[in-house]
Each structure stands twice: as C-alpha cells, then as structure tokens.
Amino acid sequence: MIDAGGVPGAALGTGDVTVPGWAVASVIDSCAVSVWGGVVRRWGDRWLEEAPVIQDLIAAERRELAALLDELPSSGWEAPTLCAGWRVAEVVAHMTMPFRFSAGRFVLELLKSGGRFNAMADRVARREAAELSREALVASLRDNAGHPWRPPGGGPEGALSHDVIHGLDITTALELDRRVPLERLEVIFAAMKPKQVKYFGADLTGIALRADDLDWSYGTGTPLTGAAQDLLLVLCNRRLPAGRLRGEPSARFTTV
Numbered sequence: 118m119i120d121a122g123g124v125p126g127a128a129l130g131t132g133d134v135t136v137p138g139w140a141v142a143s144v145i146d147s148c149a150v151s152v153w154g155g156v157v158r159r160w161g162d163r164w165l166e167e168a169p170v171i172q173d174l175i176a177a178e179r180r181e182l183a184a185l186l187d188e189l190p191s192s193g194w195e196a197p198t199l200c201a202g203w204r205v206a207e208v209v210a211h212m213t214m215p216f217r218f219s220a221g222r223f224v225l226e227l228l229k230s231g232g233r234f235n236a237m238a239d240r241v242a243r244r245e246a247a248e249l250s251r252e253a254l255v256a257s258l259r260d261n262a263g264h265p266w267r268p269p270g271g272g273p274e275g276a277l278s279h280d281v282i283h284g285l286d287i288t289t290a291l292e293l294d295r296r297v298p299l300e301r302l303e304v305i306f307a308a309m310k311p312k313q314v315k316y317f318g319a320d321l322t323g324i325a326l327r328a329d330d331l332d333w334s335y336g337t338g339t340p341l342t343g344a345a346q347d348l349l350l351v352l353c354n355r356r357l358p359a360g361r362l363r364g365e366p367s368a369r370f371t372t373v
Contacts, residue, residue, distance in 0.1 A: 183259035274308035
C-alpha cells in the first residue's frame with residue numbers, strides 16, 4: 118500500500134488521499150523508493166537491510182490472526198468491523214492485497230481510481246472479498262507470513278502496524294479475546310509521530326492517553342486510560358465497544 122503522508126501502515130485514515138503522478142511513478146522507480154514486495158529498500162546505490170527482528174513479529178502476527186480467522190464461523194465473516202463499511206471479509210482482502218499485487222498492477226488500480234488511494238483500496242477490497250473464498254483469504258495471510266512487503270516509506274514498522282491495526286479492527290469489533298503481544302505494540306508506538314496521528318483524524322485535544330498494561334502515554338490533559346491496543350485504535354480514530362476505556366473522554370471514542 119502507498120503510505121500516504123508517511124503513515125506507518127496507512128490503515129485508512131479519514132477522507133481520501135490523492136496520490137500525485139510523481140508519487141505513482143515512484144512506486145516503480147527502483148532507484149528512490151521502497152520496492153513493492155521487496156526485501157530491501159534502495160536509495161541511490163545504497164541497499165538498506167530490513168530489521169529481521171521486526172519481520173519475525175510481523176510473521177507471528179499474521180500466523181496468529183490466520184489461525185483465529187480459520188476458526189471464525191461463516192457468520193463472523195459477514196460481521197462489521199471497526200473499519201467503517203467493511204466486513205471481516207473486506208478487511209482480510211485488504212490486508213492480503215499486497216501479496217497478490219505486483220507494482221504494475223497496484224499502479225494500474227490506483228490510476229483507475231484517479232490516484233485516490235482510499236477509493237482504490239475500498240473498491241479492490243470489496244471486489245476481492247466477493248471473488249475470493251474465506252479459505253483462500255486465510256491461506257493468503259498464513260502462507261505469506263514471511264512476505265517482505267513494506268508500505269513505501271513505512272518500513273518494517275509500517276508493515277507491522279498495518280497488520281496489527283487491521284487485526285484489531287476485526288477482533289475488537291467482534292469482541293474476541295485476543296491480546297496483541299506488548300512487544301509488537303512497543304514497536305508501533307515507537308515509530309508513531311504526531312503527523313501520522315493527524316492523518317487518521319482523531320481529535321485528541323486536551324486528552325492524555327495512558328496505557329494500563331504498558332509504560333506508554335500520549336498527549337496532555339484529561340486522562341483516558343485503557344489497554345495499549347485499545348489506545349492504538351483511539352489514535353487511529355476508531356470507536357470501541359463500551360467498557361474498554363476509562364475516563365471522562367471515553368464516550369467520545371465509544372460506540373453507542
């Protein structure tokens with residue numbers, strides 16, 4: 118996926134992002150950007166090796182989520198997620214899109230949507246959720262656990278955040294008892310910057326996020342407390358089921 122504005126994972130922010138022509142071209146420019154589906158990134162003549170430890174975290178996340186989805190009943194695949202307008206099937210189709218798309222195909226699909234990334238992602242996710250069986254989608258996630266895809270500009274941290282956030286879009290909406298290991302969340306939080314939070318459109322003015330299971334906080338103001346994985350969703354402008362957050366601002370980030 119194109120990482121609009123340098124957002125790790127680009128787990129679909131608010132509105133849409135129009136990718137300019139030069140950026141579309143850069144997806145297939147082997148000299149200056151992340152390689153779509155590549156193992157390393159090139160800048161000029163320098164090859165940068167990706168962090169193998171983070172790749173292990175990515176692989177573990179994909180395998181665990183694939184195992185969970187494999188046990189999900191058919192009705193669960195039709196259930197809505199925290200990604201507005203997407204069922205479980207669309208989210209999994211979106212998560213596995215990079216494993217099926219070459220750079221050329223990605224650019225072609227993007228151009229079909231006028232360079233608007235979110236419009237392209239939505240159209241492709243709906244189409245592939247309709248065309249591919251749940252077994253095929255699960256297999257794509259499981260069999261590509263070690264796939265080296267990186268969101269251009271996001272690096273391995275971006276790939277990890279993409280998988281974790283969309284996995285939480287599923288498990289939190291379905292209220293499944295799954296806890297993302299804290300070491301994965303630590304990597305994501307360490308890579309997250311204010312401009313990336315802004316991309317998702319969450320209004321955190323006057324709010325201090327405080328994790329109760331990890332030494333992490335964000336912002337200043339009235340405390341909003343919860344599990345680190347739930348606060349990650351707050352940063353991504355998701356609304357959570359009731360009872361997961363504590364503090365006066367919790368109603369702002371909770372479904373009715």
